[in-house]
Amino acid sequence: MSTDSVKPEQYRKWLPYWAVFQTDMQQTVHTWVYRLWLLASILVLAGFFTYRFGVYKETGIIQHGSLFFLQSLRWTILASMTLVVVLTTGCISSERGTLADSVLSRGISRYQYFLGKWHARLVTVIGTFLLLGSITILGCMFFLHEDLSFKGCLIALFAICGLLFTVVTCCVTVSAILNSTVLGIITVWVLLYGVTLGLSYFPSVHLSPEVTMQALPHMVKGEYDLQALGRLLIWTLGISLGISSFGMLWFARRDI
Amino acid sequence: MAADQSTDLVVETYKLTKIYQNKQIALNDVSLRIERGTVLGLLGSNGAGKTTLLRLIIGLHRPTAGWVNVFDKNMTPNSAQLRRKIGYIPTNPQFPKGMTPITYLDYMARLFGLPEDVRKPRLASLIRAVDLLGASGNPISGFSNGMTARLAVAASLINEPDLLIWDEPTHGLDPEARRSMLELIKSLSREKTLIVSSHNLSDIDEVCDHAAVLSHGQLIFYGSLQDLKGRMRKNHYELDLEGDQKSITKAVQTIKTLSEFKTVTLKQKKLEIYLNDDVVASTALANLFMTLTDSKINLLSIKSIGQQTEEAFLDLVEQEESRGFARIYKQEAA
Numbered sequence: 001m002s003t004d005s006v007k008p009e010q011y012r013k014w015l016p017y018w019a020v021f022q023t024d025m026q027q028t029v030h031t032w033v034y035r036l037w038l039l040a041s042i043l044v045l046a047g048f049f050t051y052r053f054g055v056y057k058e059t060g061i062i063q064h065g066s067l068f069f070l071q072s073l074r075w076t077i078l079a080s081m082t083l084v085v086v087l088t089t090g091c092i093s094s095e096r097g098t099l100a101d102s103v104l105s106r107g108i109s110r111y112q113y114f115l116g117k118w119h120a121r122l123v124t125v126i127g128t129f130l131l132l133g134s135i136t137i138l139g140c141m142f143f144l145h146e147d148l149s150f151k152g153c154l155i156a157l158f159a160i161c162g163l164l165f166t167v168v169t170c171c172v173t174v175s176a177i178l179n180s181t182v183l184g185i186i187t188v189w190v191l192l193y194g195v196t197l198g199l200s201y202f203p204s205v206h207l208s209p210e211v212t213m214q215a216l217p218h219m220v221k222g223e224y225d226l227q228a229l230g231r232l233l234i235w236t237l238g239i240s241l242g243i244s245s246f247g248m249l250w251f252a253r254r255d256i
Numbered sequence: 257m258a259a260d261q262s263t264d265l266v267v268e269t270y271k272l273t274k275i276y277q278n279k280q281i282a283l284n285d286v287s288l289r290i291e292r293g294t295v296l297g298l299l300g301s302n303g304a305g306k307t308t309l310l311r312l313i314i315g316l317h318r319p320t321a322g323w324v325n326v327f328d329k330n331m332t333p334n335s336a337q338l339r340r341k342i343g344y345i346p347t348n349p350q351f352p353k354g355m356t357p358i359t360y361l362d363y364m365a366r367l368f369g370l371p372e373d374v375r376k377p378r379l380a381s382l383i384r385a386v387d388l389l390g391a392s393g394n395p396i397s398g399f400s401n402g403m404t405a406r407l408a409v410a411a412s413l414i415n416e417p418d419l420l421i422w423d424e425p426t427h428g429l430d431p432e433a434r435r436s437m438l439e440l441i442k443s444l445s446r447e448k449t450l451i452v453s454s455h456n457l458s459d460i461d462e463v464c465d466h467a468a469v470l471s472h473g474q475l476i477f478y479g480s481l482q483d484l485k486g487r488m489r490k491n492h493y494e495l496d497l498e499g500d501q502k503s504i505t506k507a508v509q510t511i512k513t514l515s516e517f518k519t520v521t522l523k524q525k526k527l528e529i530y531l532n533d534d535v536v537a538s539t540a541l542a543n544l545f546m547t548l549t550d551s552k553i554n555l556l557s558i559k560s561i562g563q564q565t566e567e568a569f570l571d572l573v574e575q576e577e578s579r580g581f582a583r584i585y586k587q588e589a590a
Contacts (some may be wrong), residue, residue: 016367106364252334255316256333
C-alpha cells in the first residue's frame with residue numbers, strides 16, 4: 001500500500017513527451033538529410049550573391065533586391081521541400097520495429113510520442129527555415145535594400161512558414177500511418193500536388209499555395225494584405241490540426 | 257477470496273486472438289492467468305506466437321479479439337501508467353544512434369517520467385550493476401552482443417518494475433554471458449514476476465517454475481514445469497553395464513525376446529531401451545535386472561532419458577499435431 005501512495009508522485013506526466021521531443025530534435029540535426037539541406041541552402045544563397053555580384057561587375061546591371069530574395073525563397077519552396085519531405089516522412093515509420101519497441105514499451109502514451117515527434121520536426125524545420133530566411137533578409141537589407149521592405153520580407157517568410165507547417169504535419173501523419181518511408185514520401189508528394197491542383201480550382205483563392213507564391217513578389221516590396229495572410233495562417237493551422245489529430249488517433253490504435 | 261485472487265494476478269488474458277490484416281493467425285484463443293512471483297517460461301517453435309503474445313501483453317499490439325489485463329487493468333497502446341510497472345526487453349534490442357549507455361538510460365528513465373533526482377542515481381547504480389562502468393561514455397553502436405544485452409537489462413530495470421517481460425534474453429549470447437543472464441533471472445525471480453521466452457529449453461528448465469507452450473498460435477500447455485515434465489512418456493532408459501562383452505551381447509539377445517521391450521539397442525557396453533506403452537515400468541525393469549544378474553553382468557548406472565523440458569515440449573507439440581480435427585472438440589471434452 002505504501003508503494004502505491006509514493007510511486008505516482010515520482011512521475012512527471014509530460015517528461016516522456018519532452019524526452020521524445022529533445023531526442024528527436026538532436027537526432028534530426030545529426031542526420032545527413034538535414035545537413036545536406038542546410039549546406040545546399042547556404043551554397044545556393046552564396047551562389048545567388050556571387051551571380052548578382054558577377055552580373056554587376058561584368059555588365060554593370062544591378063538586379064533588384066526583391067528579385068534576389070524571391071529567388072532564394074523559391075529555392076526553399078521548390079528544391080528544399082524535397083529534402084524537408086524526406087527529412088520528416090521517416091520520423092515514425094523508420095523507427096518501426098525494435099527501435100520503436102524500446103520507446104513505446106516504456107511509460108509513454110502513443111499520443112505523447114506522436115506529439116513529441118511532430119513538434120520536434122516542426123521546430124527543427126521551421127526554426128531552420130526562419131534562421132536561414134532571417135539571415136537572407138538581413139543580408140538583403142544590408143547589401144541590396146533598393147526595393148525591399150523589411151516588414152514585407154518578414155510577412156513573406158511567415159506565409160511560407162504557414163505552408164511548411166502544413167507540409168511537415170502531412171509528412172509526420174503519413175509517417176505514423178504507413179510502415180514504409182519510401183511509400184510515405186511518394187504519398188506525400190501525390191497529396192501535395194493533388195491538393196495544390198485541387199485548391200487552384202477553389203473560389204477562395206487565398207487558400208492556394210500557388211496564389212501565395214504569386215503574391216510573394218508584391219509582398220517583399222511591401223504590397224501585402226495582412227488579412228489575406230491571417231486567413232492563410234488560420235487555414236494552414238486549422239488544416240494541420242485536423243490532419244495531425246487524424247494521424248494521432250490512427251497511430252494510437254495501430255500495431256507497432 | 258475472489259478479491260484476494262484478483263490482486264494476486266499480474267497478467268490475465270482471455271480468449272486472446274491476433275489476426276494480422278486478415279492474412280495470418282498469429283495467436284488463437286489464448287487464456288492465461290499469471291500470478292505474482294511466477295517465473296513463466298514461454299516455449300514454442302519459430303512463428304508459434306511467443307513474441308505476438310508478449311507484444312499484446314505490453315500493449316504494442318491490439319488484440320483482434322479477447323483482452324489482456326495487467327495488474328487488474330486493461331492493457332491498451334495508451335496504458336502508459338501500466339507500462340510504468342513493466343520492464344521489457346525485445347528480441348535483439350536496438351538503440352538510437354549516437355547514444356552512450358548514460359544518455360540511453362537517461363532517455364529511458366525520462367520516458368518513464370522519472371525526475372532527475374530519482375533517475376540519475378538509479379542509472380548510475382544500474383550501469384555499475386551490469387558491469388558497463390568502463391564503457392558508460394562509449395557509443396552503443398560499438399558494443400558487443402553481450403554488452404548490448406546487459407544494457408537492455410539495465411533499461412528494463414530503470415523503472416524498478418514489478419513485472420519483467422524478456423523476449424529471448426539469451427539470444428546471441430556467448431556461454432559466459434548466457435550464464436550471467438540466467439543467474440540474474442534467478443536472483444530477480446525472488447522479488448519479481450517474470451515472463452521469459454526462449455528457444456533454449458534448457459534455459460527455461462533452469463530458471464522457470466511455470467511454462468506455457470504455444471504451437472501455431474495456440475496455447476497447448478500452461479502449468480508448472482513439473483506438470484509439463486510429468487506429461488512426457490517415461491519409457492526410455494539408458495544403462496551402463498560392466499562385464500564381459502560376450503556375456504553382455506548374449507544377455508541383450510535374451511532381453512530382446514521379452515515382450516515388455518519395444519526397442520533394445522546395445523552400443524558397446526551402453527544399453528538403450530524403449531518400453532512398450534502399456535507395460536508397468538518397474539515389472540519390465542525387474543525382468544531386465546534378473547536377466548543381467550543371471551548373466552553375471554554388473555550395472556554401473558541407469559537413467560531415465562527425456563526427463564528434460566525439451567523432451568516434454570516436443571512430445572506435447574507432437575501430440576497436439578497428431579490430434580488433427582479432434583482439437584476442435586477440445587472444449588467439449590474438457
